[in-house]
Amino acid sequence: KCTVVKDGYCPVDKSSSCSDSAFLNPRYLFYDVNPSEGFNLRRDVFMRLAVFMHKFAKKHNEWKLVLPPWNHLYHWKSDFKQDHLPWRHFFDVDSMKEFAPVIDLDEVPEEPSEVDLVYSLQHFENAFTTKKWDWSDRFEIKPCNGTFSKYREVGSGYLASLWGSLFQSKDVKCVSFQGRASLLEELLDDDAHIRIVIDRAEVALHDSFGDKLYWECRRSMRFAQRLVSEANAFRQSYLNSTDDLDGTRIPARWQDQKGIVRKVKGGLYICAHLRRGDFLYGRKNEVPTLESAADQLITVLVEQNLKTVFLCTDGDEADKLKLKLLLTGYTVVTYEPTSAELNSFKDGGVAIIDQIICSQARYFIGSHESTFSFRIQEEREIRGFPVEHTFNRFCGLNEKCEQPSKWEIVF
Numbered sequence: 165k166c167t168v169v170k171d172g173y174c175p176v177d178k179s180s181s182c183s184d185s186a187f188l189n190p191r192y193l194f195y196d197v198n199p200s201e202g203f204n205l206r207r208d209v210f211m212r213l214a215v216f217m218h219k220f221a222k223k224h225n226e227w228k229l230v231l232p233p234w235n236h237l238y239h240w241k242s243d244f245k246q247d248h249l250p251w252r253h254f255f256d257v258d259s260m261k262e263f264a265p266v267i268d269l270d271e272v273p274e275e276p277s278e279v280d281l282v283y284s285l286q287h288f289e290n291a292f293t294t295k296k297w298d299w300s301d302r303f304e305i306k307p308c309n310g311t312f313s314k315y316r317e318v319g320s321g322y323l324a325s326l327w328g329s330l331f332q333s334k335d336v337k338c339v340s341f342q343g344r345a346s347l348l349e350e351l352l353d354d355d356a357h358i359r360i361v362i363d364r365a366e367v368a369l370h371d372s373f374g375d376k377l378y379w380e381c382r383r384s385m386r387f388a389q390r391l392v393s394e395a396n397a398f399r400q401s402y403l404n405s406t407d408d409l410d411g412t413r414i415p416a417r418w419q420d421q422k423g424i425v426r427k428v429k430g431g432l433y434i435c436a437h438l439r440r441g442d443f444l445y446g447r448k449n450e451v452p453t454l455e456s457a458a459d460q461l462i463t464v465l466v467e468q469n470l471k472t473v474f475l476c477t478d479g480d481e482a483d484k485l486k487l488k489l490l491l492t493g494y495t496v497v498t499y500e501p502t503s504a505e506l507n508s509f510k511d512g513g514v515a516i517i518d519q520i521i522c523s524q525a526r527y528f529i530g531s532h533e534s535t536f537s538f539r540i541q542e543e544r545e546i547r548g549f550p551v552e553h554t555f556n557r558f559c560g561l562n563e564k565c566e567q568p569s570k571w572e573i574v575f
């Protein structure tokens with residue numbers, strides 16, 4: 165049954181009777197991210213590791229990258245618990261497996277409560293304060309800085325909280341780390357352990373941001389089909405938008421997409437991603453007042469000769485109502501799940517549905533330095549929108565406003 169050794173590894177789900185030593189003696193690379201990071205930065209951290217695994221697995225096909233379950237994130241405001249969600253709740257993990265050997269935690273045989281070793285990444289001390297900065301890629305096992313308090317010595321090992329569960333680790337090593345994720349290869353090469361955790365994985369950087377491999381990995385991150393279906397049904401019902409009408413259809417398999425022609429029109433609406441929440445104080449100069457946001461939207465609507473805005477925001481009901489009033493004469497559409505739908509999709513799924521609807525709009529305007537907006541821009545790049553219809557953002561009232569960098573897709 166182990167049919168494929170394409171690109172040097174067998175996709176794990178097709179491998180049950182493979183006699184390859186990789187399947188007889190699998191090794192698992194777990195990872196975790198600083199708990200305060202949001203959903204869309206976590207997706208970016210995943211990509212850094214997935215690109216690394218894509219290359220590493222060609223030489224060491226016994227390794228699988230284990231996707232850390234999603235635990236209730238700070239931004240998930242619904243009051244029901246949203247813990248231990250596997251990646252397949254949000255993403256098409258089978259599609260992701262076609263890029264790199266990744267598995268959800270519950271696919272690890274005998275889900276472990278014990279790992280062999282945690283490498284906890286940390287920045288070099290004074291890395292950002294000394295004037296003489298050493299830019300070279302490097303790492304060094306060092307005494308642990310603040311993050312070490314996360315690990316408690318118990319008996320001959322350690323107890324650690326990883327992705328919201330308690331784990332025992334035989335050992336913990338802190339690694340001052342500076343550079344690309346592929347530097348991890350040197351750490352793993354010298355190691356004979358079976359279950360290794362890379363904690364604070366966000367410290368590792370992209371091997372190469374925005375190159376062909378980056379985009380292959382990004383294209384493989386298709387959303388879970390039920391979220392796509394829900395977004396598509398909503399588009400059809402409330403925005404008269406379908407892939408065929410809008411010309412936004414892409415091949416069913418990401419591997420079959422060979423390029424884009426930047427002629428895609430999209431649905432007859434603009435999408436506004438208006439980040440509020442913690443941005444109201446964290447990015448207060450760049451967040452527009454609602455009056456200013458409405459003015460900026462009217463300018464775009466007139467320019468694009470459109471009458472409809474799909475509003476996607478983490479603002480509250482009062483914000484949405486006020487914006488609707490400020491846009492009287494235009495139609496403002498929002499995706500409002502029933503409580504049963506919210507319970508089923510969860511806050512993260514609803515956010516993805518918002519993102520999917522935005523990725524199909526004729527024109528997109530997002531929020532300054534929001535990774536939520538960045539991921540929408542990437543989806544639109546995959547569909548082939550003209551760049552000027554994608555890389556736009558709201559400006560703060562008194563800000564010297566620069567538009568976002570144009571990170572164009574590469575095949």
Ligand SMILES: C[C@@H]1O[C@H](OP(=O)(O)OP(=O)(O)OC[C@H]2O[C@@H](n3cnc4c(=O)[nH]c(N)nc43)[C@H](O)[C@@H]2O)[C@@H](O)[C@H](O)[C@@H]1O
Nearest residue numbers: 201202203204205239442476477478514515518534535536
């Ligand atoms: C500055 C940093 O910005 C980072 O936010 P930023 O990149 O926008 O993007 P995220 O890291 O994804 O965090 C924002 C979260 O807020 C919710 N959210 C934001 N906008 C929308 C929306 O339009 N629709 C829906 N349904 N949900 C939204 C959603 O849960 C999303 O994952 C933060 O994660 C960090 O904590 C920090 O504040």
